[in-house]
Amino acid sequence: MQQFANADGLQFTASSPDSAARLTEFGSAYMGFRRDTGAILKSLRESDPDMPMAQCATGYLAKLFGSSNQSTKAKAISDGLPDLLARTGANDRERAHAAALAAWCDHDLEAATDLWEGIVLDHPQDSLALRLAHFTHFYSGDPRRMRDSMARILPLWSPEHRDYGFLLGMYAFGLEESGEYAKAEDYGRRAVERNSADAWSIHSVAHVLEMTERMEEGIQWVSGLEESWSGVNNFRFHLYWHRCLYHLERGEFETVLKLYDEQIVSDIDSNFYLDICNASSLLWRLEMFGIDVGNRWSRLLDVSRKHVEDTDLIFVSLHYLMALIAGGDAQAADRMITNIQQWSTLPGTQARVCAESGLALARGLKLARAGHHREALEIMGPVRYRLDRIGGSRAQRDVFHMILLDVTKASRDALRARGLFAERLGHKAHSSWSWKGYGDILETLGQDDQAREARARAAALLARN
Ligand SMILES: [Fe+2]
Secondary structure (H helix, E strand, O other): OEEEEOOOOOEEEEOOHHHHHHHHHHHHHHHOOOOOHHHHHHHHHHHOOOOHHHHHHHHHHHHHOOOHHHHHHHHHHHHHHHHHHHHHOOOHHHHHHHHHHHHHHOOOHHHHHHHHHHHHHHOOOOHHHHHHHHHHHHOOOOHHHHHHHHHHHHHHOOOOOOOHHHHHHHHHHHHHHOOOHHHHHHHHHHHHHHOOOOHHHHHHHHHHHHHOOOHHHHHHHHHHOHHHHOOOOOHHHHHHHHHHHHHHHOOOHHHHHHHHHHHHOOOHHHOOHHHHHHHHHHHHHHHHOOOOOOOHHHHHHHHHHOOOOOOOOHHHHHHHHHHHHHHOOHHHHHHHHHHHHHHOOOOOHHHHHHHHHHHHHHHHHHHHHOOOHHHHHHHHHHHOOOHHHHOOOHHHHHHHHHHHHHHHHHOOOHHHHHHHHHHHHHHOOOOHHHHHHHHHHHHHOOOHHHHHHHHHHHHHOOOOO
């Protein structure tokens, strides 16, 4: 084992310079959601099994699946790393990566994130550390850290670097989640101009269009680039999900169901966490729009049952739970809620989030589905300003805010519901669902003229107008 530098000057402990180049290629593939990401790493592991970063990256990739069985695999790799590091004479950066993987396996996301941020301060070109910090800031519901993490590094990269566009797109996403929409859109579009297959950057702009309620433009943006992004891994289904959100507000439910069936759940058995997040969130939303989704929930049961014991990301677990509850597997749903309750008593970053809000959301989902609206409201209401910490994007978390409004409306607490819908319209003035719900509540309260006006606003936002 020797030290070999890659094209960016990063040192790798490896058996050949080619290994350093291929590990770098793996980082680029990962940022681009390329389908060959896993294969690159696998071949590197076969040709250079003792390369510390090949092992670390394998552990990282397993953790990125966000589920128990993959986490067990990551832990086994992590446990073998101290010996490997000593045996190969690994450098300090590689040792920090190994420590970050160990912290992640130990459920300490903050420690892992701090280690990656530390690596990047010393080695700004370490795009793997940069991207992983981006991911964990995201799944810690920490948009300002996500934004600033990229802002610190951007000036240190050459715009000529082939991966520079990925950084622009990551910065764009941090900006978007921090509410800086105009700037986010500018950075996101610049990234896509450089590389039209950069799915994460396309996605950053899709988020801006969602949050600024430019539904038609959103459909055009995502559809117009489909040829470019449809070649990426399962992340492509998340872009279809974004397209569905625009269609939903325009009342184009047939299109949503078609995209759901043909794309969003087309690879649900691959067990990739984002697929279930897309599926459960969309079905629950469709139902809140008054659409009968038929037996679609039942197709999500098999995969969801495999994740009852997960203790990785509460945001993801809640989506498996939604499928179990709505799909009618009460036993598995109850076991999962008990598991989340136990999880909330353990040490670790996500365990704390479970205690703060995740457990209340889990219980609230069950109550909401059972028609115990008032009880659901009582348990979900108090955590609404804390639920950002469950992670995921604003657009993704919005389903939980919608459920809160839905149960408040159904609980016949009309004054509270009127307040919540008015509040939502304060930042979603072009939401047909919100205007319709507001109209229903106003009618309940006998405010007939205002109710008619609200419903007219809702109707005017539908696509047929
Ligand atoms: Fe998204």
